Amino acid sequence: MPDLATLETLDLDELRVELAPLVAEAAMFDGWTGAAVDSAAQAVGLDPAVARLAYGVGESGAAMTMIAAWIARIDADMARALPASELATVKVRERIRRLVQFRLDALVGMEEALRRALIEMARPRNTAQSLKLGWNSADAMWRLAGDTATDLNHYSKRATLAALYAATLAVFAEDRSEDHAETRAFLDRRIEGVMRFEKIKAGLFKPKGERFSPVRLLGRLRYPAR
Known part of the structure; x- marks a missing residue:
């Protein structure tokens, strides 16, 4: 689980990707909605308003913004776990x-x-x-x-x-x-x-x-x- 102190130092683009796994976990129950973002923010003690701003909750395409952040996080994790030199x-x-x-x-x-x-x-x-x-x-x-x-x-x-x-x-x-x-x-x-x-x-x-x-x-x- 990401550390709140670290999350508060990130810009909105970075915050989206860092919080994405928690949003995905909440999406299993709440769907890709603002409720999932709120649940993810509350899990780490982050102000839900900040998380909502990062994902554009309330705007058209917010669900895809959440999904894209989740995919970006998997992309990044994959690159760290399987560097080209190892493959x-x-x-x-x-x-x-x-x-x-x-x-x-x-x-x-x-x-x-x-x-x-x-x-x-x-x-x-x-x-x-x-x-x-x-x-x-x-x-x-x-x-x-x-x-x-x-x-x-x-x-x-x-x-x-x-x-x-x-x-x-x-x-x-x-x-x-x-x-x-x-x-x-x-x-x-x-x-x-x-x-x-x-x-x-x-x-x-x-x-x-x-x-x-x-x-x-x-x-x-x-x-x-x-």
Whole structure:
């Protein structure tokens, strides 16, 4: 639980992120509402009026502001727990699996808050912001995984991972299996599929002379090199 003295030294942007886990806990019962913000503030002895100001309670989009802060906190925790230097020792697929799994582990016990967040994010008025949040988290994961692509791959990798993560979250939110075994299996299958796609894509974007050519292969079979 954050220390009140520390919270009082933060600006509103920092306060939002620091208080976000407590708001998420309260959202399991109160939804992503002002009541959840009040509960979080009271839990640490913070003036609820200050917390409400930080999240824009009473303004349009306050719920998404709360959810975005929660996601930002998970992003930050992930970067601290799994620095790029540590992930560099394993294969790319394992880097991505660890990063996504860290995020899922952070949500254990918070499934109801997640379900309510997914409902809010699915509202038409929140579509653009939700897509941006997913993209940002995917970007954070790929950067920690060591991706330095700046071409089309930069965008395709992030779009693919954002879709994978969103699908995994949906499974996780409803998973009743022990230790979320169904989600883990789903994640492994999806990552395997993504890695196969990346391998095929890499082949398609090789220099012309290095690409697989069925015509050239048939020619070699018909007229073998001497």
